[in-house]
Amino acid sequence: MSTERIGVGARLMAAVGGVVLVVSLFLTWGSTAGDSFLTLSGATNRRGAFFAGMSKSAWEVYSVADIALVVLAVGVIVAVRLDRRRLLLVALLAAVAGLGFAIDQIGNPPLVASPLPVGIPLRPTPANLPHLFGSSAGAGAGAGETVAVIAVVAMVIGLTAALTSRLNVAS
Secondary structure, three states, rough: OHHHHHHHHHHHHHHHHHHHHHHHEEEEEOOOOHOOOOEEEOOOOOOOEOOOOOOOOOOHHHHHHHHHHHHHHHHHHHHHHHHHHHHHHHHHHHHHHHHHOOOOOOOOOOOOOOEEEEOOOOOOOOHHHHHHHOOOOOOOOOHHHHHHHHHHHHHHHHHHHHHHHHHHHHO
């Protein structure tokens, strides 16, 4: 396979990674208490249980990180489109930073606060402490974090291969 073809495929891989990263922002990021039923004293439904799991996208969970990930994705797409060595290098460094963030979010998913059901008093009790003060016990990463890591890994691999093919062509 020629170096030029490898470069085109690598840039395509990085661009697709950028698109998938943007899509991941619309998936679930973080979850509460494993999306399970919690029994709360004073719950208003018939069975005395409240569904605590709330799915939230990155747009709802973050205020700055979601915009930074979109800027990263668009920057990578622009870099591979323009195919300039310095721009590809800057995009690669930004993608590595984005990969660090995405991996960190799998290990420490955002805590998605659950609203209290109607009728639950705002005084602390063992049953509603996680709702009042937040708890990551039982919280897990959503699909968004996993897809984001896969997308950013694809961007890093694509950018690295694109840079390597550019260096081979220049030599």
